[in-house]
Amino acid sequence: MTFVVEHSGHGSLLxxxxxxxxxxxxxxxxxxFDRGALRQVNALLGNDVGAAAxxxxxxxxxxxxxxxxxxxxxxxxxVLIDGRPVTSGRATPVRAGQRLVIEPPTIGLRTYLGAxxxxxxxxELGSASSDTLSxxxxxxxxxxxxxxxxxxxxxxxxxxxxxLGRSGDIVLDVVLGPRDDWFTPASVRRLLQxxxxxxxxxxxxxxxxxxxxxxxxxxxxxxxxxxVRGSIQVSAAGQPMIFGPDxxxxxxxxxxxxxxxxxxxxxxxxxxxxxxxxxxVG
Amino acid sequence: xxxxxxxxRAVLIDCASLDEAQxxxxxxxxxxxxxxxxxTVLVRGEPAEARALIxxxxxxxxxxxxxxxxxxxxxxxxxxxxxxASLTGLTPDEVVAAHxxxxxxxxxxxxxxxxxxxxxxxxxxxxxRRSSPRSSVPPGAVGLAGEFSGVYPRRSPGGWQLIGRTSxxxxxxxxxxxxxxxxxxxxxxxxx
Numbered sequence: 001m002t003f004v005v006e007h008s009g010h011g012s013l014l015x016x017x018x019x020x021x022x023x024x025x026x027x028x029x030x031x032x033f034d035r036g037a038l039r040q041v042n043a044l045l046g047n048d049v050g051a052a053a054x055x056x057x058x059x060x061x062x063x064x065x066x067x068x069x070x071x072x073x074x075x076x077x078x079v080l081i082d083g084r085p086v087t088s089g090r091a092t093p094v095r096a097g098q099r100l101v102i103e104p105p106t107i108g109l110r111t112y113l114g115a116x117x118x119x120x121x122x123x124e125l126g127s128a129s130s131d132t133l134s135x136x137x138x139x140x141x142x143x144x145x146x147x148x149x150x151x152x153x154x155x156x157x158x159x160x161x162x163x164l165g166r167s168g169d170i171v172l173d174v175v176l177g178p179r180d181d182w183f184t185p186a187s188v189r190r191l192l193q194x195x196x197x198x199x200x201x202x203x204x205x206x207x208x209x210x211x212x213x214x215x216x217x218x219x220x221x222x223x224x225x226x227x228v229r230g231s232i233q234v235s236a237a238g239q240p241m242i243f244g245p246d247x248x249x250x251x252x253x254x255x256x257x258x259x260x261x262x263x264x265x266x267x268x269x270x271x272x273x274x275x276x277x278x279x280x281v282g
Numbered sequence: 283x284x285x286x287x288x289x290x291r292a293v294l295i296d297c298a299s300l301d302e303a304q305x306x307x308x309x310x311x312x313x314x315x316x317x318x319x320x321x322t323v324l325v326r327g328e329p330a331e332a333r334a335l336i337x338x339x340x341x342x343x344x345x346x347x348x349x350x351x352x353x354x355x356x357x358x359x360x361x362x363x364x365x366x367a368s369l370t371g372l373t374p375d376e377v378v379a380a381h382x383x384x385x386x387x388x389x390x391x392x393x394x395x396x397x398x399x400x401x402x403x404x405x406x407x408x409x410x411r412r413s414s415p416r417s418s419v420p421p422g423a424v425g426l427a428g429e430f431s432g433v434y435p436r437r438s439p440g441g442w443q444l445i446g447r448t449s450x451x452x453x454x455x456x457x458x459x460x461x462x463x464x465x466x467x468x469x470x471x472x473x474x
């Protein structure tokens with residue numbers, strides 16, 4: 001059961017739920033940026049919840065060499081089989097010889113393409129996730145590459161699920177700390193009140209935000225300390241960056257607040273220029 | 283020691299010293315998912331449960347006392363050896379003697395899989411990072427930065443002062459234990 005990659009598109013790579021629990025070896029968890037969308041395609045296809053799928057910014061063109069059942073979720077945008085639109089959030093058959101095109105999305109940023117049986121990839125440390133920081137896992141998809149799927153079982157009966165892509169501001173719950181006391185009280189207030197714009201330099205390592213610089217009261221260097229997905233690290237220039245799935249295990253700048261774990265999935269769909277706002281919890 | 287909030291899935295133990303952090307790491311590493319920093323220990327788990335676990339734990343002796351010893355053969359021909367010599371006021375041979383003369387301890391890992399921050403070396407080797415980092419450092423490069431020494435596991439950007447290279451693999455995913463060095467190991471550099 002195979003597809004041929006005709007065009008690899010932008011930033012297309014394989015992701016599953018990553019390799020958690022290896023921070024003590026210097027290995028980050030990586031995994032799908034939008035874990036909810038990954039789980040959604042796998043649920044629609046009757047796969048294991050963490051089966052590998054393609055994460056892409058779009059521009060991806062695959063040709064089916066055999067019949068498949070596929071599903072897409074995450075960002076919203078045109079997905080076509082031989083020119084006919086595919087509904088996001090629904091299992092859809094693809095016949096041998098048909099061409100599947102995932103165009104760049106119009107809402108959200110990352111689309112997830114799953115196939116019944118899951119996409120096969122040799123695991124590294126138990127995961128097929130591409131970690132773009134450490135280089136673990138398979139490389140970016142390339143034209144001419146064959147994507148194989150495992151044979152699949154019977155399809156589940158599931159109602160269609162809505163696409164996750166959404167427009168408007170992205171609101172993220174945060175817990176202040178561990179280093180909020182390194183910043184002026186006014187800066188902590190501004191973190192929670194300001195509209196922060198997503199920078200085009202964002203990637204799987206971190207989503208960079210632009211706004212009025214946050215000011216510190218503690219100016220000495222921070223001895224390297226462990227960071228988690230969702231940590232809002234503030235550079236020396238005062239601009240926040242939220243760590244994504246491929247973040248380093250330790251960081252050298254103070255973390256003013258941490259986005260709650262479920263809300264870190266929303267960042268997968270944050271487009272450059274979009275506004276992020278923070279809401280304090282806990 | 284203070285326990286700091288770190289989101290909804292972890293807390294951070296903030297210690298006065300690396301030694302204290304290593305003690306907490308050693309006491310907790312078989313009871314929770316923990317990551318060691320230079321002065322901190324990340325404990326993953328629901329924050330109230332993690333705080334309760336920490337409250338019921340006594341920090342052990344420093345992990346530095348309990349690890350294995352790894353010998354790393356080094357060819358001391360790094361591009362920054364002369365700069366390190368002038369920064370420290372030592373001759374290049376004295377830099378090599380200082381680097382090999384004292385056992386180092388793996389303090390913590392980070393930056394890249396298999397990258398270990400080694401401490402406890404000769405204090406005369408405390409040098410600043412290069413003013414501009416190299417875009418590509420070859421695997422096996424042995425470097426110095428601040429109180430730390432380290433070996434680059436794979437080709438990557440890097441700002442440390444490079445004094446030599448080793449052919450020993452710091453990281454191999456195919457090994458049972460992919461990282462050659464883990465927190466607590468003692469490391470001896472020897473001239474290859």
